[in-house]
Amino acid sequence: MMTLNRMFRVCVSRSLLVFSLALMPISLFAATPLDINTATASQFAAVMSGVGLKKAEAIIAYRDANGRFDSIEQLSSVKGIGAGLLARNKDLIQVVNEEETTN
Known part of the structure; x- marks a missing residue:
C-alpha cells in the first residue's frame, strides 16, 4: 500500500x-527562429510577443504586396509594428536567404 x-x-x-x-x-x-518570409499568420501570432492575428495578417498582406523581407527591421514598415516590438522579438524571428532554402 x-x-x-x-x-x-x-x-x-x-x-x-x-x-x-x-x-x-x-x-x-x-x-528555431521563425522565417518571416515563409511564416503563416498563425505562426506569427503564436511566436511573436505583442503580435495577434490582426497584426500577423497585416504582415502577410505587406509581404504579399511588397515581396520578401530583406531584413527583420523591414517589418517596421508594417502598420502596428514598431521598434519596441521588433526588439522584443528579434531572437524569435529571422530572414532566411532564398539561396539557403533552395540548396
Whole structure:
C-alpha cells in the first residue's frame, strides 16, 4: 500500500511530466527562429510577443504586396509594428536567404 507521501510524489512527478510534454511543441518551435518570409499568420501570432492575428495578417498582406523581407527591421514598415516590438522579438524571428532554402 502506498503511503501518502509516495502518492504525493508520484502525482507531482506525473504532473510535471504532463506539463513538460504539453510545452514541448512550443519550446521546439521557439528553438528555431521563425522565417518571416515563409511564416503563416498563425505562426506569427503564436511566436511573436505583442503580435495577434490582426497584426500577423497585416504582415502577410505587406509581404504579399511588397515581396520578401530583406531584413527583420523591414517589418517596421508594417502598420502596428514598431521598434519596441521588433526588439522584443528579434531572437524569435529571422530572414532566411532564398539561396539557403533552395540548396
